[in-house]
Amino acid sequence: MGSKLKVDNVCFSYYGLKGETKTIDNLSFEADEGEFVAIVGPSGCGKTTLLSCLSGLLVPTEGTITINGKHISEADVRIGYMHQKDLLFDWRDNYKNIALSIEISPFDKEERTENIKKLLETYDLKDFKHSYPSALSGGMRQRVALIRTLICKPDFLLLDEPFSALDFQTRLEVSDDIYRIIRKEKKTAILITHDIEEAISMADKILVLSKRPTHVIETIRIKLSVEDRTPFTARDAPEFSEYFHHIYKELKDGEIG
Amino acid sequence: MEKSDNGAVSYGQKQFMRKYRIRQIIIHTSRLLILVLFIGGWEMLTKYKIIDSFIFSSPSRIIKAAVKYWTDGTLKYHIGVTLAETFICFAIVILGGMAAAVLLWWNDLVYRILEPYLVILNSLPKSALAPLFIVWLGTGMRTIIVAAISVAIFGAIMSLYEHFRQTDPDKIKLIYTLGGNKLTVLFKVVIPSNKAFIINVMKVNMGLSLVGVIIGEFVAANAGLGYLILYASQVFKLDLVLLSITILAFVAAVLYLALDLLERFCLRSR
């Protein structure tokens, strides 16, 4: 099942003794079922804060967030959140790291435990099942974290710069993996990234955010004329550099203005 | 021995292992040598009356005393009392310390309120409380255990809490995004990520419990190794004093080694 997300005039402030930090200011957007939305914006503008609101960890000070028409606290969807760091626990082996998400929300346990084995094979991690995260390379760790997120069959994926710690090549590979899974299973996904090329190569739609307090400056639909679009082939599309320059300029103007 | 990828042991690896083994031999023989020289020197000095064996005792006199007091049951009894007191104190300090630290971690408001009192209680020299405990609780095991607990517990609470609080907030966030609650955070992140430190706290507090118990036995006991040391020194049985101290050193070492084994067992997988 896909999910339709609607973010309506959301505001968020952090409160502290030194005063209020207004972080999100009247931000609205929508993501349709199966749509892949990328969000780019200056560093520190409030992207992670926005994802925390979308996942229900933070409650907006104003505005509403709904999934399939229901408020997120009541919506019956499973949200998968992929963090910037892999956050693998070094006291658990790789298998148990993945199983963590099953331990915490233990419905259809058996089927999902079966699933771990399948996914470990798919990602060439079978031999590392019982080794510890410290024995893995950055790319492998990120894949284990990816399996941990996917094992609960989320309908809705939140990705907070999940590739930024990886070297260029691994980054392409992992983002290709994620792209395929999301497309195949028609999941709705929100991807935060610093990398404009990555955003264009993966997304159906890109939101460009302003600096803090952040709101949407522009929504750009990405249409690339390539057959069999993947993050690899997308980069060869004739429109690619045009989009790149456009977004680059938006971000630059946003930072000054 | 670790072998290189193709299975053969290279020249460099062999050299390394040779150096390593020589180093190990030096370390172990030197350790043994120090012990032999110390005991032998002590024995010689007393034998040739360079120092007075009545005041300084001597290894042979200590062994004689050991045989005597072991066969008449004195040693067994006093060691048993000290060990029992130490274990009870240790168990209460660790269980109580963990419970209190978890409570403070759970509710920051409680910590904020209690912080100044904890700091004061922690820095107060606990031996100053001993006379008070004697007045309130009389002499005997109960007083000793309470005194020993007071020596160790506040430090245990403070340091455990401090480490719990410093648990990686991102890992805590991960648990919440996976659908967990505060209890899940406690058992899946806070305690396991601090496992090494908790064992370290156990090591330190095993030592502190013993210190507390001996202090307690000095002032308020009629049994235990601390009592034996004090009593024997008052009647100038220096053989017995030094015997008791030697036994105490052994007891401390054995307790430490036990926890060291526990540590290796718990952390072996990393």
Ligand SMILES: Nc1ncnc2c1ncn2[C@@H]1O[C@H](COP(=O)(O)OP(=O)(O)OP(=O)(O)O)[C@@H](O)[C@H]1O
């Ligand atoms: N817990 C908090 N309390 C107070 N202020 C916070 C808190 N978390 C974040 N902020 C502030 O809110 C603003 C937005 O932070 P956020 O982490 O959402 O930015 P970001 O866009 O994700 O940044 P980056 O690109 O570096 O990841 C920052 O100015 C930050 O200082």
Ligand SMILES: [Mg+2]
């Ligand atoms: Mg961020």
